[in-house]
Amino acid sequence: xxxxxxxxxxxxxxxxxxxxxxxxxxxxxxxxxxxxxxxxxxxxxxxxxxxxxxxxxxxxxxxxxxxxxxxxxxxxxxxxxxxxxxxxxxxxxxxxxxxxxxxxxxxxxxxxxxxxxxxxxxxxxxxxxxxxxxxxxxxxxxxxxxxxxxxxxxxxxxxxxxxxxxxxxxxxxxxxxxxxxxxxxxxxxxxxxxxxxxxxxxxxxxxxxxxxxxxxxxxxxxxxxxxxxxxxxxxxxxxxxxxxxxxxxxxxxxxxxxxxxxxxxxxxxxxxxxxxxxxxxxxxxxxxxxxxxxxxxx
Amino acid sequence: xxxxxxxxxxxxxxxxxxxxxxxxxxxxxxxxxxxxxxxxxxxxxxxxxxxxxxxxxxxxxxxxxxxxxxxxxxxxxxxxxxxxxxxxxxxxxxxxxxxxxxxxxxxxxxxxxxxxxxxxxxxxxxxxxxxxxxxxxxxxxxxxxxxxxxxxxxxxxxxxxxxxxxxxxxxxxxxxxxxxxxxxxxxxxxxxxxxxxxxxxxxxxxxxxxxxxxxxxxxxxxxxxxxxxxxxxxxxxxxxxxxxxxxxxxxxxxxxxxxxxxxxxxxxxxxxxxxxxxxxxxxxxxxxxxxxxxxxxxxxxxxxxxxxxxxxxxxxx
Numbered sequence: 037x038x039x040x041x042x043x044x045x046x047x048x049x050x051x052x053x054x055x056x057x058x059x060x061x062x063x064x065x066x067x068x069x070x071x072x073x074x075x076x077x078x079x080x081x082x083x084x085x086x087x088x089x090x091x092x093x094x095x096x097x098x099x100x101x102x103x104x105x106x107x108x109x110x111x112x113x114x115x116x117x118x119x120x121x122x123x124x125x126x127x128x129x130x131x132x133x134x135x136x137x138x139x140x141x142x143x144x145x146x147x148x149x150x151x152x153x154x155x156x157x158x159x160x161x162x163x164x165x166x167x168x169x170x171x172x173x174x175x176x177x178x179x180x181x182x183x184x185x186x187x188x189x190x191x192x193x194x195x196x197x198x199x200x201x202x203x204x205x206x207x208x209x210x211x212x213x214x215x216x217x218x219x220x221x222x223x224x225x226x227x228x229x230x231x232x233x234x235x236x237x238x239x240x241x242x243x244x245x246x247x248x249x250x251x252x253x254x255x256x257x258x259x260x261x262x263x264x265x266x267x268x269x270x271x272x273x274x275x276x277x278x279x280x281x282x283x284x285x286x287x288x289x290x291x292x293x294x295x296x297x298x299x300x301x302x303x304x305x306x307x308x309x310x311x312x313x314x315x316x317x318x319x320x321x322x323x324x325x326x327x328x329x330x331x332x333x334x
Numbered sequence: 335x336x337x338x339x340x341x342x343x344x345x346x347x348x349x350x351x352x353x354x355x356x357x358x359x360x361x362x363x364x365x366x367x368x369x370x371x372x373x374x375x376x377x378x379x380x381x382x383x384x385x386x387x388x389x390x391x392x393x394x395x396x397x398x399x400x401x402x403x404x405x406x407x408x409x410x411x412x413x414x415x416x417x418x419x420x421x422x423x424x425x426x427x428x429x430x431x432x433x434x435x436x437x438x439x440x441x442x443x444x445x446x447x448x449x450x451x452x453x454x455x456x457x458x459x460x461x462x463x464x465x466x467x468x469x470x471x472x473x474x475x476x477x478x479x480x481x482x483x484x485x486x487x488x489x490x491x492x493x494x495x496x497x498x499x500x501x502x503x504x505x506x507x508x509x510x511x512x513x514x515x516x517x518x519x520x521x522x523x524x525x526x527x528x529x530x531x532x533x534x535x536x537x538x539x540x541x542x543x544x545x546x547x548x549x550x551x552x553x554x555x556x557x558x559x560x561x562x563x564x565x566x567x568x569x570x571x572x573x574x575x576x577x578x579x580x581x582x583x584x585x586x587x588x589x590x591x592x593x594x595x596x597x598x599x600x601x602x603x604x605x606x607x608x609x610x611x612x613x614x615x616x617x618x619x620x621x622x623x624x625x626x627x628x629x630x631x632x633x634x635x636x637x638x639x640x641x642x643x644x645x646x647x648x649x650x651x
């Protein structure tokens with residue numbers, strides 16, 4: 037043989053020839069952005085769980101838990117607002133709302149978009165063409181405008197916002213997923229599978245899909261970041277879920293007039309949006325590396 | 335020749351593009367492959383070699399003509415049965431292996447799908463790896479962890495896993511390092527010495543084909559222009575195209591003079607509609623060649639050629 041120089045790779049893989057279940061985590065950790073994204077994402081997740089379960093330092097909606105417009109202190113990490121509410125507790129609860137909407141939105145766009153993308157890539161002829169033209173039409177409308185239109189039509193609420201944002205991101209999924217499916221369908225190893233007698237179903241589920249899960253995971257993480265930003269945008273414009281449910285965008289919106297007197301009422305909710313968006317953006321970046329089989333055996 | 339395992343009759347394939355563009359990739363190719371024999375198919379790129387390979391293994395349906403495997407029409411075989419009879423080895427070994435499947439998983443999938451060696455798959459996988467002279471430790475590797483030659487061995491092992499009668503090798507060495515080519519060729523010859531298997535070896539490189547083939551067919555623009563046994567075609571070529579191909583094999587000697595070279599570019603208009611396809615590049619062209627296309631005829635002991643001049647010369651002799 038010309039080269040036996042390649043080291044036998046046993047690391048992060050078991051004897052059976054499958055990478056171990058945790059191998060991808062170590063790849064993610066070795067990736068700089070992936071590591072930052074992972075840490076931030078865990079923080080965001082913990083924060084929103086705290087908000088969700090109301091395990092916040094103070095009840096988020098309760099007035100007068102501190103002085104009015106108190107600056108950050110050990111008692112009130114992010115200070116208090118004009119009604120004496122604890123901003124930290126508010127941010128945690130709003131984070132939960134924002135994340136709930138974003139996750140719902142991504143689930144909607146991911147399920148619809150990926151399925152449509154796979155169908156468009158695997159089924160030749162008119163069904164694929166129709167799906168792509170529909171996606172093109174949707175794609176031509178800016179996501180936030182589209183979401184605005186839907187919320188105006190449907191009314192506002194957690195599920196409505198999620199639907200609005202989710203549908204707006206369907207075409208991106210369709211495009212991102214269809215591309216690899218198309219090229220995989222023409223790949224030699226899929227042809228080899230056909231020569232071996234494998235059914236279309238087997239080829240789709242055993243050979244094409246495993247090679248696009250990475251793409252879908254990366255897209256999901258990125259879309260999550262965009263959805264968080266869009267949700268903040270919608271809420272900022274007053275189209276978020278109605279009171280008393282407050283999302284991060286609403287916190288920002290409510291505190292713009294206070295910012296000159298109490299910067300913390302604006303800065304911390306904004307920072308939360310930025311961190312949440314960065315978390316999933318970077319995580320997506322890291323996941324991209326994770327799903328490259330080359331990385332798994334390094 | 336022993337039992338015929340594959341017979342192609344007037345296979346043709348035309349691709350219709352948008353508008354009026356039509357490509358006749360294959361224009362009536364007939365061939366015969368004996369049990370345990372190797373048929374070499376040579377020709378420059380675009381002559382229809384790979385189209386022929388795809389038709390034979392069932393990746394495409396011929397637009398005309400038919401094929402029989404061991405006496406049964408291929409169109410009557412279902413995918414699974416056909417797969418058990420004929421397999422294909424691709425040019426690029428990396429792209430022909432699923433990047434997310436380790437060697438063992440890829441081989442196991444073939445065995446379980448075809449219900450072969452149930453319960454003893456692992457043993458069979460080891461056997462297959464031995465057959466292609468790959469160490470068992472390679473079973474746990476991903477394709478990208480293999481060298482080109484190793485990956486091609488895996489692809490060969492996968493093709494052999496179904497115990498096919500025929501393996502079509504579509505330029506199996508072209509994507510490999512020159513140093514590895516001989517290893518793969520020797521491996522293929524070695525396998526044929528151990529088990530009964532027929533090869534169709536497709537290449538643009540006569541020097542590769544000559545090592546493996548019993549019979550050789552030379553293709554030009556979708557047709558076979560010359561065929562015969564190894565020594566007939568290579569040592570006593572009749573068709574001017576075969577002559578040119580044989581001379582195109584590089585000789586490491588600057589003083590060697592080449593009497594006739596193939597015009598490097600195909601005429602932009604494609605094949606002339608009337609007469610011989612080779613007329614525009616042929617050094618022996620005669621007025622007759624411009625009018626009548628030569629048929630592929632036997633000029634003695636199964637040496638067939640499609641050239642007016644060559645046929646006349648052999649009959650005069």
